[in-house]
Each structure stands twice: as C-alpha cells, then as structure tokens.
Amino acid sequence: MSMLTPSGMGGKYRVTGNSYPRMRPPKRRGRFVTVLIAAVVVLGLFGWGALQLFHVFNGDDNDSKANAAPSRPSCAPTPSPTATGKPKPLPQPTQVTMNVLNATTRGGLAKSTADQFASRGFKVERFGNAPDPYNAKVTQSALIVAGPAGEAAAREAGTQVLGSTVKIDPRRKGTTVDVMIGSAFAKLSTPTQAAAARVTAENPPPPKPVCTTPSTGPTHKS
Incomplete structure (x- = not known):
C-alpha cells in the first residue's frame, strides 16, 4: 500500500497523479443565494412600509383630498361698473x-x-x-x-x-x-x-352675487 493511500481504504483506492480525491460534499451555494434574496425582499418591504407610515402621519397620503370636507362656495356680489352707491335722479x-x-x-x-x-x-x-x-x-x-x-x-x-x-x-x-x-x-x-x-x-337693484368654489388645497408636484 502506498503512503499516499488514505487510511482505512485498504489499498482499494490509489492516488495517482498530482491531486487528492475530494473527501467533503460540495458547497451548496444555491441555498445561500436564496436566503440572501429573501433577506433583501424582507428589508425592502419593511422600508416601503415605514415610508408609507411617514406620509400618513405627515398628511401626504393620496386619500387626504378624498376624505377632506367639501369646500363651500364663496359668494360675493359682482361690482357694477356704473354703480356709484347713490341714487341717479331723473329729470322732471x-x-x-x-x-x-x-x-x-x-x-x-x-x-x-x-x-x-x-x-x-x-x-x-x-x-x-x-x-x-x-x-x-x-x-x-x-x-x-x-x-x-x-x-x-x-x-x-x-x-x-x-x-x-x-x-x-x-x-x-x-x-x-x-x-x-x-x-x-x-x-x-x-x-x-x-x-x-x-x-x-x-335705484337699480344690487348686482346678483357670483359664487366661486375655492381650491381644495395646494397641488403637490411629484
């Protein structure tokens, strides 16, 4: 039995050439990659949820306009270009x-x-x-x-x-x-x-009021 023959093999296997036979099972890299991807996904979901909570507490959620109370129209009389506030006397x-x-x-x-x-x-x-x-x-x-x-x-x-x-x-x-x-x-x-x-x-009647609806709020640019 050669000195290069591993112990316990009884001389059944001989080592030839310049390399030894692999004695350990191969590394399972596929499982490591799967675990890494899952960890990245979990961290991404956690970050997205934290960002949504931040917007909700700061009043920037998309439903704020829909849940806001409807604005009431503002009515104001339209000034007449000839109205002076004084009666216009007619001739006799x-x-x-x-x-x-x-x-x-x-x-x-x-x-x-x-x-x-x-x-x-x-x-x-x-x-x-x-x-x-x-x-x-x-x-x-x-x-x-x-x-x-x-x-x-x-x-x-x-x-x-x-x-x-x-x-x-x-x-x-x-x-x-x-x-x-x-x-x-x-x-x-x-x-x-x-x-x-x-x-x-x-004494002409006062001008009829013109109602306008105010804007619901500032528009946020994305």
Missing part, C-alpha cells in the same frame, strides 16, 4: 323733450299718445309716423331712442310706458328722445305705476 317731465312716433299700423295713435304725454308735463316737439328702420318693427310697448346726453330723459319717458325699452344711439346728439309706439302698446302707465317705475329707475 317738464325737462324732457320728446317726439312721439307711431311704429304700428293703427292710425291716430301718435297724436293721442302725444296728447297724453303733454298732459303729464312732457314737452312734445312733434308726432307722426316712425321712420322706416322702426316702422312696423317695434314689438314691445315702446322703444325709446336717445343719444348719450339724453339717457336720463329717455329713462324718465320710459317710466310712463310699462314694458318699454331704452336704446342709446352713440351717434345721436342732444337730449331730445324719440318714443316709438310699438305693437304691444295699450296705454300709458297710471300715475302709481309711473311713480314705482321711477323709483326703480333711480
């Missing part, structure tokens, strides 16, 4: 000069209406048929046309006809107004109706 009937024009197919309506205006103190300059642009085209009770300088006079004349409309022609000069009698005209307002219309014209 004796300070209003007008032309009464018939824009309907009913004959004699201009004269009879002009007489009624005159009896109320208005200065009637002339009466007759409406010009072609308005003849048989005024569907309301009356259309009152005036220039910028005659706006107040037109609104005063409008108090005498319920359902009338005031039209301001920027090209028109002077303060004289044209009262175009329309197809819906029946008669002039009663003194009580005219007085109520005058109060409304001098």
